[in-house]
Amino acid sequence: MPARLTEFLARRRRLLALLVHAGPGPLAGLLAAHLVTALAAAATSVATGWLLTGALASSAVGEILLPLGLVAVLVLAGQCVEIAREPLDLLAARRIDGALRSAVRDRVARPSGIAHLEDLDHATDVARVSELGGWRTRTPGTGAVGQLLLLGRLTSAVLCAVVLAWFAPLLAVWLLAVTLVMRAGIRRHWVRLSRTWDEHAGARRRAEYWADTLTESPAGKEVRLFGLGPWLTERYREQARGWLTEIWRDRRGILRRQWWTFLLALAAGFAALYVPGAALAAGTVDFGGLITMVLAAWGVFAAGAMGHEAFDIEYALGALRALDRLDRHVAVRAGGDRPAPDSPVRLRFERVGFHYPGGDRPVLDGLDLDIGPAEVLAVVGRNGAGKTTMIKLLTGLHEPTGGRITLDGTDLADVDLTSWRRRVTAVFQDFVHYPLTVRENVALGAPEAGADDGPILAAVAAAGATGLVDRLPDGLDTLLTREHSGGVDLSGGQWQRIAIARALFAVANGRQVLILDEPTAHLDVRAEAEFYDRVISAVSGVTVVLISHRLSTVRRADRIVVLDNGRVSESGNHGELMDHGGEYAGLYRLQAGRFAEDTEGAA
Numbered sequence: 038m039p040a041r042l043t044e045f046l047a048r049r050r051r052l053l054a055l056l057v058h059a060g061p062g063p064l065a066g067l068l069a070a071h072l073v074t075a076l077a078a079a080a081t082s083v084a085t086g087w088l089l090t091g092a093l094a095s096s097a098v099g100e101i102l103l104p105l106g107l108v109a110v111l112v113l114a115g116q117c118v119e120i121a122r123e124p125l126d127l128l129a130a131r132r133i134d135g136a137l138r139s140a141v142r143d144r145v146a147r148p149s150g151i152a153h154l155e156d157l158d159h160a161t162d163v164a165r166v167s168e169l170g171g172w173r174t175r176t177p178g179t180g181a182v183g184q185l186l187l188l189g190r191l192t193s194a195v196l197c198a199v200v201l202a203w204f205a206p207l208l209a210v211w212l213l214a215v216t217l218v219m220r221a222g223i224r225r226h227w228v229r230l231s232r233t234w235d236e237h238a239g240a241r242r243r244a245e246y247w248a249d250t251l252t253e254s255p256a257g258k259e260v261r262l263f264g265l266g267p268w269l270t271e272r273y274r275e276q277a278r279g280w281l282t283e284i285w286r287d288r289r290g291i292l293r294r295q296w297w298t299f300l301l302a303l304a305a306g307f308a309a310l311y312v313p314g315a316a317l318a319a320g321t322v323d324f325g326g327l328i329t330m331v332l333a334a335w336g337v338f339a340a341g342a343m344g345h346e347a348f349d350i351e352y353a354l355g356a357l358r359a360l361d362r363l364d365r366h367v368a369v370r371a372g373g374d375r376p377a378p379d380s381p382v383r384l385r386f387e388r389v390g391f392h393y394p395g396g397d398r399p400v401l402d403g404l405d406l407d408i409g410p411a412e413v414l415a416v417v418g419r420n421g422a423g424k425t426t427m428i429k430l431l432t433g434l435h436e437p438t439g440g441r442i443t444l445d446g447t448d449l450a451d452v453d454l455t456s457w458r459r460r461v462t463a464v465f466q467d468f469v470h471y472p473l474t475v476r477e478n479v480a481l482g483a484p485e486a487g488a489d490d491g492p493i494l495a496a497v498a499a500a501g502a503t504g505l506v507d508r509l510p511d512g513l514d515t516l517l518t519r520e521h522s523g524g525v526d527l528s529g530g531q532w533q534r535i536a537i538a539r540a541l542f543a544v545a546n547g548r549q550v551l552i553l554d555e556p557t558a559h560l561d562v563r564a565e566a567e568f569y570d571r572v573i574s575a576v577s578g579v580t581v582v583l584i585s586h587r588l589s590t591v592r593r594a595d596r597i598v599v600l601d602n603g604r605v606s607e608s609g610n611h612g613e614l615m616d617h618g619g620e621y622a623g624l625y626r627l628q629a630g631r632f633a634e635d636t637e638g639a640a
């Protein structure tokens with residue numbers, strides 16, 4: 038068998054195999070319903086012909102009871118199947134879609150790093166497999182059901198051709214050939230349309246972003262204040278027009294190019310009526326035979342009509358290809374089975390280089406940095422210097438593109454990341470506001486540790502959030518979201534205290550490296566002033582990496598490094614760096630000077 042045909046059949050089989058996700062009961066029902074539909078046309082042609090022959094030969098009802106009953110059963114079965122098939126199709130399609138969405142979630146969640154989450158092609162493939170609802174009536178599930186429908190139609194056509202061949206073999210072959218050629222021709226157009234649809238998956242996702250920005254709450258303030266409504270609507274239309282124009286061009290193309298199928302259909306239809314008519318005139322068939330021939334011919338012909346299942350199938354095949362790409366994208370990181378040390382470790386960046394995929398310049402370039410056990414290291418540098426990126430590498434969310442990071446001399450690439458992440462905790466700049474209770478928000482820092490009052494309240498107190506929690510209606514059990522009744526939302530600074538409590542809870546449960554990226558950005562002046570004593574000095578025996586643009590927050594660190602051009606440009610404690618008179622000293626004086634000016638101005 039030619040390789041292309043083998044591949045074609047393998048892909049179709051894979052699509053049909055998705056039907057098992059419908060579950061045994063619905064799958065049995067579905068197969069039975071499609072089988073009845075597939076048999077119905079051929080059986081009806083034979084039974085109707087038999088009935089007519091019998092009715093013309095004798096007026097006694099008893100003589101035609103059997104064919105009459107058969108026709109009645111076929112009509113009734115057809116009606117029942119029609120009623121049952123639609124809900125069964127829908128149920129199967131939705132269950133398949135659910136299973137594929139789970140598969141997508143699994144593939145997205147499995148990698149230990151986040152490179153795939155920052156890759157647009159990956160996001161588009163995720164949308165290809167899991168987009169559902171709204172104006173998108175095509176899903177992998179409808180494609181799998183469509184494939185079954187198509188199989189049923191083809192079976193029906195072949196069975197009708199067999200019935201027809203009994204009377205007129207040449208006509209049967211001719212009609213079957215014409216029907217298949219018509220199908221293949223029309224399918225080509227549908228494939229093209231489906232490719233266009235698939236190519237624009239990214240544009241659809243972008244259009245949706247603008248629609249969501251317009252209608253959902255996070256951007257609501259700015260949309261109204263800046264008067265962005267019409268602009269967003271136009272932006273959405275512009276994105277949507279981009280792909281809809283091409284889709285409609287293809288649709289019109291399908292109609293334009295179908296003239297030859299009309300001609301073929303006309304020729305086939307003429308033959309389907311002429312040959313039985315001629316046979317009746319020649320006396321080779323009776324009236325019942327004529328009806329059987331015409332109905333069987335029509336049954337062959339009906340399979341040529343191209344329903345939307347062709348498009349559904351192509352769409353679903355595209356989704357399966359996207360799923361395979363997700364598998365490749367989401368290759369689980371190799372190696373890494375050495376457990377992370379469970380005592381405070383020496384962390385070293387050794388000539389570490391890193392550039393983001395598609396980035397035009399390295400963010401880190403030969404970074405050498407040694408962080409001692411239980412050292413408090415502050416990292417400063419201008420916007421975009423690579424501070425957060427350095428943290429992503431240290432936590433194994435990205436891998437260095439050059440050099441290596443070691444934990445007590447062991448390459449991080451060889452360390453089991455799950456065990457390493459039991460040793461590290463972080464408050465990221467863009468930490469997550471989980472729509473959960475305060476207790477749960479804090480407990481998520483060490484999910485294995487439970488959420489008893491004592492340790493949670495201790496972490497809350499260490500983060501300076503006791504007063505805040507006391508004022509909440511349900512204390513620790515207050516839901517931190519407005520999406521549910523009884524829930525409250527917090528201010529930026531209040532959320533930051535909860536995030537710090539989460540990290541301190543993690544430290545209390547064995548994390549030995551505490552990373553704080555801009556932990557005081559939202560805190561008020563008093564809280565910022567207390568921050569070092571309250572949080573940093575209070576965690577003992579823990580390595581702290583503290584990133585901040587507020588130099589008053591970092592000045593008491595054991596050591597401060599300035600990151601510039603992807604490597605460390607200055608290193609020392611506050612006093613040493615001030616004496617050195619480099620960038621740090623300049624920035625510090627600038628901040629302190631502005632503060633002094635403001636104070637003098639106010640006085």
Ligand SMILES: Nc1ncnc2c1ncn2[C@@H]1O[C@H](COP(=O)(O)OP(=O)(O)OP(=O)(O)O)[C@@H](O)[C@H]1O
Pocket residue numbers: 155393394396400418419420421422423424425426427466
């Ligand atoms: N996911 C990403 N993909 C591509 N480039 C990125 C990505 N994240 C960051 N960058 C780029 O990497 C550089 C360093 O970013 P990073 O967030 O590490 O800087 P930073 O020092 O933490 O900055 P800031 O002080 O503003 O927080 C920036 O030029 C940024 O544009």
